[in-house]
Amino acid sequence: MSVNHDDIKKIASLARLEIPEDQYAHYAGQLNRILEYMEKLNEVNTDDVAPMYNSLERTNVTRPDQVRPSLPQNEALKNAPLKGDGFFRVPKVVKK
Amino acid sequence: MTHPLDYNPEAIRAEHVSVRSRVEAYLKQIEQHKSLNAFIHVFAGSALKQADTLDDKIRQGTQTGKLAGMVIAVKDNIAVKDATLTCGSKMLENYISPYAATVIERLLAEDAIIIGKTNLDEFAMGSSNENSYFGAVKNPHDTGRVPGGSSGGSAVAVAAGMCDAALGSDTGGSIRQPASFTGTIGLKPGYGRVSRYGLVAFASSLDQIGVFSRTPSVAAQTLAVIAGADKRDSTCADEDVPDYHARLNPSMKDITLGIPEEYFQDGLDGDIRNGVRSLIDKMREAGARVREIALPMTEYAIAIYYIIATAEASSNLARFDGVRYGFRAEDPGDLNEMYAQTRAVGFGEEVRRRIMLGTYVLSAGYYDAYYRKALQVRRKLKEDFDNAFEHCDLIVSPTTPTPAFALGEKADDPLAMYLQDIYTVSANLAGIPAISVPAGTSNGLPYGMQLQAAPFNEQKLLNAAQFIHSLNLT
Numbered sequence: 001m002s003v004n005h006d007d008i009k010k011i012a013s014l015a016r017l018e019i020p021e022d023q024y025a026h027y028a029g030q031l032n033r034i035l036e037y038m039e040k041l042n043e044v045n046t047d048d049v050a051p052m053y054n055s056l057e058r059t060n061v062t063r064p065d066q067v068r069p070s071l072p073q074n075e076a077l078k079n080a081p082l083k084g085d086g087f088f089r090v091p092k093v094v095k096k
Numbered sequence: 097m098t099h100p101l102d103y104n105p106e107a108i109r110a111e112h113v114s115v116r117s118r119v120e121a122y123l124k125q126i127e128q129h130k131s132l133n134a135f136i137h138v139f140a141g142s143a144l145k146q147a148d149t150l151d152d153k154i155r156q157g158t159q160t161g162k163l164a165g166m167v168i169a170v171k172d173n174i175a176v177k178d179a180t181l182t183c184g185s186k187m188l189e190n191y192i193s194p195y196a197a198t199v200i201e202r203l204l205a206e207d208a209i210i211i212g213k214t215n216l217d218e219f220a221m222g223s224s225n226e227n228s229y230f231g232a233v234k235n236p237h238d239t240g241r242v243p244g245g246s247s248g249g250s251a252v253a254v255a256a257g258m259c260d261a262a263l264g265s266d267t268g269g270s271i272r273q274p275a276s277f278t279g280t281i282g283l284k285p286g287y288g289r290v291s292r293y294g295l296v297a298f299a300s301s302l303d304q305i306g307v308f309s310r311t312p313s314v315a316a317q318t319l320a321v322i323a324g325a326d327k328r329d330s331t332c333a334d335e336d337v338p339d340y341h342a343r344l345n346p347s348m349k350d351i352t353l354g355i356p357e358e359y360f361q362d363g364l365d366g367d368i369r370n371g372v373r374s375l376i377d378k379m380r381e382a383g384a385r386v387r388e389i390a391l392p393m394t395e396y397a398i399a400i401y402y403i404i405a406t407a408e409a410s411s412n413l414a415r416f417d418g419v420r421y422g423f424r425a426e427d428p429g430d431l432n433e434m435y436a437q438t439r440a441v442g443f444g445e446e447v448r449r450r451i452m453l454g455t456y457v458l459s460a461g462y463y464d465a466y467y468r469k470a471l472q473v474r475r476k477l478k479e480d481f482d483n484a485f486e487h488c489d490l491i492v493s494p495t496t497p498t499p500a501f502a503l504g505e506k507a508d509d510p511l512a513m514y515l516q517d518i519y520t521v522s523a524n525l526a527g528i529p530a531i532s533v534p535a536g537t538s539n540g541l542p543y544g545m546q547l548q549a550a551p552f553n554e555q556k557l558l559n560a561a562q563f564i565h566s567l568n569l570t
């Protein structure tokens with residue numbers, strides 16, 4: 001498997017990262033070199049081996065469903081780059 | 097390594113040393129070593145204020161906490177309330193944390209003094225501390241060399257005597273590798289030992305908060321305070337926390353050391369190989385049993401690690417979108433352009449590369465070939481360790497294949513940089529605790545011995561560290 005120009009464009013779009021077209025080759029080269037190294041894993045037989053998502057493998061850690069204090073609205077908005085009327089503000093989403 | 101300012105709680109409680117004088121002395125060291133670039137923010141005012149309050153308490157005979165007067169620096173990806181939390185990134189350059197991490201609350205409750213926030217590779221991604229938006233950190237043993245990463249600032253703060261201890265985070269070696277490069281002790285607790293609430297997530301199945309110190313005693317005291325269950329982190333285990341400090345025991349009797357041949361292969365510096373071997377002999381002479389063990393999945397550890405770590409990072413870092421906090425690109429056209437431009441400008445090159453790699457290995461058509469495959473081999477690697485710990489208490493090896501490398505040496509070769517982590521990533525993948533302890537020097541540069549133990553056996557690591565520390569090797 002090898003990453004090409006179109007793959008870089010697609011991954012950048014999925015990751016919401018703007019990458020100028022003149023850098024596609026640079027990224028493809030680096031990613032291919034790293035991915036080629038990772039192909040090493042194909043030497044290992046993993047038939048019937050369950051994936052291990054984390055090492056403690058605890059599941060369903062629950063807590064009582066109780067209302068607890070949380071950040072007040074003004075604190076939660078304090079770091080927002082743009083805010084107004086108690087909301088986060090973003091560029092207009094709905095087109096005319 | 098000893099230091100005139102080494103932490104002595106009895107002397108503080110007996111008023112032989114004021115907390116203010118210790119904080120002032122450390123602030124002076126920070127000022128003198130400014131060019132090492134270890135700190136992003138120094139809390140001179142608040143640290144002195146905290147010191148005065150504590151000195152008053154001691155004078156009045158009021159009960160003080162277990163870490164009274166211990167001066168601690170904090171990696172700048174761990175939240176201290178009302179302080180910056182930059183993660184070494186332009187993305188969070190002006191972010192002020194509205195809350196404190198659990199570890200910080202626990203340290204403050206025991207009267208530790210927080211002296212500042214330390215420099216790091218951006219979002220803890222790197223092995224050299226050259227990836228910080230705030231500039232590279234320099235190694236105090238040779239300022240032309242890297243201190244290691246990603247917790248390079250914390251390592252240097254401890255190595256150059258700017259604090260008693262420092263918190264770092266370790267996802268694939270980010271505490272142990274800089275500890276090795278700077279001649280400090282670096283402890284990565286096992287997965288679930290310490291709450292990550294308030295640690296900015298990089299790779300959630302691997303990240304752990306841990307401690308740098310000059311002595312095993314300070315590491316033991318600090319771990320005893322920060323470890324233990326936390327309702328705000330469901331991955332933090334409900335396991336008892338022993339009094340690591342009271343139980344520090346340097347005896348090597350009845351301890352079995354496992355030596356994995358896979359950690360002594362080509363590429364290992366000759367001085368490090370010989371130094372670690374001779375230290376193993378000293379441990380044997382002191383009563384330890386030594387046996388060969390096999391960790392055959394070691395050669396796959398880097399590949400597993402960089403698939404899982406980048407996959408988890410690409411997901412965790414999706415939150416930096418310019419909406420709720422952090423940097424936002426100016427004059428974006430629409431919402432999608434705002435996201436893409438914000439992230440392109442806000443993140444540095446290594447972070448962008450890892451997000452791309454992680455997005456790729458998780459994308460439709462490649463998920464099974466890369467991500468799922470890595471998770472399967474991860475289980476086989478974990479089984480290697482389970483088997484090994486049936487036959488030994490500690491797995492002993494070098495921490496890094498070489499001492500500190502030169503600034504810029506590996507900056508243009510991501511894969512060469514990733515291979516630096518060959519001995520350290522397995523502990524994170526298996527979720528076990530590990531420590532790096534200064535073991536000697538190679539051409540004047542320090543290097544560490546790494547010890548790994550079964551889950552929740554941090555005490556064994558600290559005990560062995562205490563034995564090695566008592567040999568005065570460095």
